[in-house]
Amino acid sequence: MSYPWQQVKPKDFFILRQSSPLSDQDVRILTTIYQPLIGNAAFSLYMKLKESVNNRGDWTEARPLSELLIVLDIGIPELYQARIRLEGLGLLNVYKNKNVSDRFLFEIKPPLTPVQFFNDHLMRLILFEKVGERLFNEIKNQFFNEQPSNEEYEDITKSFLDVYYFNIQQHNQLSNGTFENQQTVLPQFSPVQNLVEQTDFDWSFFIEGLNQHFINKKSITKEVRELILSIHEIYGINELDMQKYVLEATDIETAAVDSKKLSQIVQRDFHQKQAKQVKLTDKVDHSIEEKEVMQNGRRTQLKQKGFNAQEVEIILHAQEVKPIEYLKSIKSQKGGFVSSNETWVIKELVEQSSLSTSVINILINYVLIGKNAPVLEKSLALKVANDWAQNNVESPEDALQKVKQLYAESKSARQSRQKSGSSRSGNQKYIRKETLPDWATEENTGEEIDAQKQEEFRRRLEKIRNRSKGGDN
Numbered sequence: 001m002s003y004p005w006q007q008v009k010p011k012d013f014f015i016l017r018q019s020s021p022l023s024d025q026d027v028r029i030l031t032t033i034y035q036p037l038i039g040n041a042a043f044s045l046y047m048k049l050k051e052s053v054n055n056r057g058d059w060t061e062a063r064p065l066s067e068l069l070i071v072l073d074i075g076i077p078e079l080y081q082a083r084i085r086l087e088g089l090g091l092l093n094v095y096k097n098k099n100v101s102d103r104f105l106f107e108i109k110p111p112l113t114p115v116q117f118f119n120d121h122l123m124r125l126i127l128f129e130k131v132g133e134r135l136f137n138e139i140k141n142q143f144f145n146e147q148p149s150n151e152e153y154e155d156i157t158k159s160f161l162d163v164y165y166f167n168i169q170q171h172n173q174l175s176n177g178t179f180e181n182q183q184t185v186l187p188q189f190s191p192v193q194n195l196v197e198q199t200d201f202d203w204s205f206f207i208e209g210l211n212q213h214f215i216n217k218k219s220i221t222k223e224v225r226e227l228i229l230s231i232h233e234i235y236g237i238n239e240l241d242m243q244k245y246v247l248e249a250t251d252i253e254t255a256a257v258d259s260k261k262l263s264q265i266v267q268r269d270f271h272q273k274q275a276k277q278v279k280l281t282d283k284v285d286h287s288i289e290e291k292e293v294m295q296n297g298r299r300t301q302l303k304q305k306g307f308n309a310q311e312v313e314i315i316l317h318a319q320e321v322k323p324i325e326y327l328k329s330i331k332s333q334k335g336g337f338v339s340s341n342e343t344w345v346i347k348e349l350v351e352q353s354s355l356s357t358s359v360i361n362i363l364i365n366y367v368l369i370g371k372n373a374p375v376l377e378k379s380l381a382l383k384v385a386n387d388w389a390q391n392n393v394e395s396p397e398d399a400l401q402k403v404k405q406l407y408a409e410s411k412s413a414r415q416s417r418q419k420s421g422s423s424r425s426g427n428q429k430y431i432r433k434e435t436l437p438d439w440a441t442e443e444n445t446g447e448e449i450d451a452q453k454q455e456e457f458r459r460r461l462e463k464i465r466n467r468s469k470g471g472d473n
Contacts, residue, residue, distance in 0.1 A: 008076050010066040011102065017060065018053045018108035029111045030091075032139055036131050038089060042082040044072055046091060049108055062103070089123075114143035121230035121263075128267065129234060201232050206239040210246065216255055220246075224257045231266050245269075302397060311400060313462065318361035318396040323350060326361040327376065330368050342376045353385045355393070362399035363388070370403060 027047075035043045048071060053060060069079060086092035090109055097103035117123050118140060128136045206228075207217045220228070228246070231237055237245070249262035298319075302312045318326070323346050324338075331338050349360050363384050367373050373380070393399050 008065065008080055009102065010064065010069055010076065012065045012104060013062040013102060014065060014104040014106050015059045015062050016049060016053050016106045016108070018050070018110075020110055022050055022108075022110055026110050029114060029117070029143075032142060033114070033117055033127065034089065034091070034111055036135075036139075037127060038085045038091075039082070041072070041074060041078055042085040045079070045082040046086055046108070048072060049092075049106060053108060059105070114140075118144075121227040121259075122233060125230050125234050125263070201229060202239050206242060209240065209243040215247065215250060219250065219255050219257050221257070224259055224262070227259050227262060231263070235266060235270055237266065305397060307397065307400070314362075314365070315358075315396045315400060318358040318365070321361065323357050323360045323364065327364050327368075330364065334368070334374075336374065339375060341378065345376050345378045345381050348378075349381065349385055354389050355385055356395070358396040359388065359393055359399045360385075362396050362403065366399075366403050370407075 030043065030046065038046075045068065048068065052063075065079070069075065072079070074082070083092065083094065087094060091111060093105075093107040093109060095105040095107070097105075111117075112120065112123070117127075127139070131139070207220070210217065210220075224246075228242060231245075232242065245262060245265055246257055248265055249258050250256070251258065298316065299312055302315055303309075307315065321329070324343065327342060327346060328338050346360070346364075349355065349363070350357065353360070355363070363381065364376060366384065367376055367381055371380070388399060388402060391402070393402055
């Protein structure tokens with residue numbers, strides 16, 4: 001994987017200057033307003049560049065980036081992240097030499113004034129989301145004092161002409177002359193202007209939807225448009241949802257959109273959804289933790305009863321999955337499908353038998369895997385279910401123990417038949433003694449599985465269990 005910072009080397013050189021001198025007020029704005037947004041590393045980088053710059057506005061001599069790494073005690077990835085944070089908020093412009101790949105120009109830019117910052121919808125919303133409502137208001141109040149009412153005061157300010165004498169003839173002469181060394185004033189950094197140019201917001205669809213609700217597009221003023229773009233960028237709200245928010249913030253009588261109300265509505269809904277998501281996540285996390293604790297305790301309990309690791313997993317899986325899903329998983333692993341008759345068999349077992357769903361799963365396991373039957377045959381399944389119900393098989397471990405017992409008795413019965421066959425060949429007398437129920441020994445569509453098939457079954461069951469866990473996630 002390639003990372004952008006891998007193109008930056010400690011031996012790269014940078015030349016530095018600032019577009020205009022930074023005042024103490026600028027530093028205060030950076031510390032109070034910008035630092036929560038850019039972080040400590042970016043703030044330290046900015047202040048280091050500020051101290052290294054030539055106040056006359058000239059470019060400094062070339063310096064290696066390693067100086068910044070040493071002084072700031074950070075690595076290349078951290079330096080790169082700090083640099084782009086400054087770039088993103090308009091505090092630093094970076095230029096790369098077209099001919100020499102290891103030469104860069106860094107130009108420090110002053111921060112926005114408090115008025116510019118808090119009048120910019122995007123900047124205001126980003127800060128609000130970063131620090132929360134309480135800190136946001138505290139920061140804002142540090143720069144904006146409560147304004148006195150104009151109604152209590154009378155304007156007695158003198159005009160320019162009241163104070164200064166104005167010679168119209170000299171003015172005409174001055175107007176005809178030329179001014180040299182005029183400085184071009186660069187436009188201030190405007191994130192909203194960048195959004196206007198780069199947005200993917202579909203204004204045509206948005207306005208068309210408002211027209212259907214009798215909202216005139218003239219109501220979407222420049223200020224409202226900029227606020228909508230900021231909200232779209234920060235919260236990811238699409239055009240359809242944005243229509244609902246704008247309708248809620250629109251005055252029915254005047255058809256004017258209240259920008260402040262629009263911001264409040266969006267922020268309220270966003271934080272309410274976030275709070276619900278956090279509660280849901282906590283609930284899910286607690287459920288997972290509780291489930292893991294219970295499973296670990298159950299594993300210990302089953303191992304103490306003498307079940308091996310594979311048998312424990314069989315029992316736990318039987319407890320987690322519904323019978324119809326358990327049936328589908330096994331049929332899928334065998335390359336088959338669930339027929340409508342099998343679905344009805346499962347329904348009858350669940351509704352009419354006294355067996356738990358986990359025991360029914362072990363029953364399905366025995367018939368399809370143990371007996372190697374291609375389908376869950378109703379007559380055999382009901383025979384097994386009745387036998388287990390009459391023998392008080394209540395838990396999946398009881399059912400699995402019952403299956404193991406049947407395998408042992410079946411093996412013993414086959415050995416007895418073989419001995420009887422040998423004895424009968426020498427002596428025609430033969431007495432048949434059957435200790436197993438008919439459903440346990442009757443020939444189905446396949447023979448009972450040998451050790452190799454049992455191992456194959458265990459592997460299949462493990463796949464089923466893993467896939468089931470993946471589906472839960």
